[in-house]
Amino acid sequence: MDLASARQQIQSSLARMDALYRRPVFDEWAILSAAPKPGILAYTGPRGESFRRELPGDAEPLRAMIAGRDLAEGDFEFATESSGTRFDACLKLGPASYLVCNHTARDMGQIRQDAKWLKAQAEFFALSEKFRADPLTF
Template sequence: MNLADARTAVVHALGRMHTLYRQPLFDEWVLVKLARETGAILAYEGPRADSYQRRFKTDIAPLQVEMEGRKMAVGDFEFAPNAHGAHFDACIRLGPAAYLFCNHTAKSMTEIRADAHWLSAQKPFVELAAKFREDPLE
């Protein structure tokens, strides 16, 4: 999958999630390419456009703890149940070095999951992960 198609797939899936959740589920997301030596932001949408890059390593720390020791395949996902505020709540591995990080800047995953609408809103997230498993972001 190319970057433009990946971005479209993410926007569509998150839009479906918002509809099913009946409010914004993730109000911030970032597509990144992570490598040992360098990384690159591929796309961002959210309320912190001017500041998210400065805090990015800090903001993904709770997810890194959850991912530690896992060998995530393309299409695998992870949640950080107690990540609050600017810390990212969820991620999907989109390709060999590409990831999607999602965040609700006012709620943790524990709070999000407490809403009964979370059950139906998960489906587009899982479908998005499967889409990238079948056609990884290159």
């Protein structure tokens, strides 16, 4: 999958999650590249000015959770203890690329308290399967 298709798949899936949950599950997301050139490939959310600067600290809880694990494309993790601007979810999109998602005002514990989360979570799983079948390449 190319970057434009990945962005479209992510936007569509997150919109379906919001519809199933009846409010935004995540209010920001980014596609990050670890190699060949580390960086932010796409960002949507309220922190356009500060996102890049805050990225290392915001990624720390998820980075610690997946450290030492060999994630395959389509694998994901939720950080149930993250709060504020720290990322709530990570999905491996390709050999060296990741989707990070966050709700800047709520944490995964709060999101999961609503029973509608189960349907929204199924949509996130469907998104992960799209990248397992057709990983992001660039």
